[in-house]
Amino acid sequence: MFTSRRLIIVATAVAMLSGCATPSPYDSQGQAQQSTGMSKTAKYGGLGALAGAIAGAAINHDNRGKGALIGAAAVGAAAAGYGYYADKQEAALRESMANTGVEVQRQGDQIKLIMPGNITFGTDSSDIAPSFYSPLNNLANSFKQFNQNTIEIVGYTDSTGSRQHNMDLSQRRAQAVSTYLTSQGVDSSRLSVRGAGPDQPVASNADANGRAQNRRVEVNLKPIPGQQYQ
Known part of the structure; x- marks a missing residue:
C-alpha cells in the first residue's frame, strides 16, 4: 500500500x-x-x-x-x-488560413483543416477551383515550415448520385490536393489520400445548404510515430 x-x-x-x-x-x-x-x-x-x-x-x-x-x-x-x-x-x-474560408480545428493531438466545397472544386469536378489555389499555397508553405507530422487528405461528397461515383470523385479530389501540395515542395512521403464519398456527413443532405457543407476536403495532421519533438 x-x-x-x-x-x-x-x-x-x-x-x-x-x-x-x-x-x-x-x-x-x-x-x-x-x-x-x-x-x-x-x-x-x-x-x-x-x-x-x-x-x-x-x-x-x-x-x-x-x-x-x-x-x-x-x-x-x-x-x-x-x-x-x-x-x-x-x-x-x-494566421495563414484567416479569411480564406478554411476552418482550423484542434482535436487532442491532431489538427484538422476543413475546406468547404464552395472554394475547393466545381460541381462534379476534381479540377482545383481558382479560389482554392491561394489557401493551398499558404498550406504548402506551412507544411514545409512545420514538417514533422503526417498529412492525411480526405475527400467528401454529398449523397447525390451513386455511391461508387461519389467514392471515385472524392478520391480524385483528395489526390488533386495531394498532387498540388507535392508540386509546391511538400514531401510526398508525408502525404496520404482517401476518398470517403458521402460517408460522415456534417449536415443534412436533404437541402442544398447541407449538401454544400458535406462537399468538402479535410486535412488531418498527426504526429509521426516514434518522432522526438523538441
Whole structure:
C-alpha cells in the first residue's frame, strides 16, 4: 500500500512539473488553451508523465519509485514536446488560413483543416477551383515550415448520385490536393489520400445548404510515430 501511494505521489509531481516545464508562447493569445485554462502542452505533458510513471514502475520491479520517476520524465517530456510543436503549428495555420474560408480545428493531438466545397472544386469536378489555389499555397508553405507530422487528405461528397461515383470523385479530389501540395515542395512521403464519398456527413443532405457543407476536403495532421519533438 505504501509503495502504491508513493508511486501516485511521484507520478503526480512529475506530471505537474512536465506540464509546466514547456509553456506555450501562444497561451496568452488564446490560440492553444483549454477551456480550463490549461495549455495543450501542459495537458499532454502531464498525462504522458502519468502514463510513463505507471509503465516505468511496472518495468523496474526492484525499485518501483525510481522506475516511475524515470518513466514519467521520459514519456512526459515527449508528450509535452509534441504539444508545444502542435501549439505553434496551430497558431501559424490559423494566421495563414484567416479569411480564406478554411476552418482550423484542434482535436487532442491532431489538427484538422476543413475546406468547404464552395472554394475547393466545381460541381462534379476534381479540377482545383481558382479560389482554392491561394489557401493551398499558404498550406504548402506551412507544411514545409512545420514538417514533422503526417498529412492525411480526405475527400467528401454529398449523397447525390451513386455511391461508387461519389467514392471515385472524392478520391480524385483528395489526390488533386495531394498532387498540388507535392508540386509546391511538400514531401510526398508525408502525404496520404482517401476518398470517403458521402460517408460522415456534417449536415443534412436533404437541402442544398447541407449538401454544400458535406462537399468538402479535410486535412488531418498527426504526429509521426516514434518522432522526438523538441
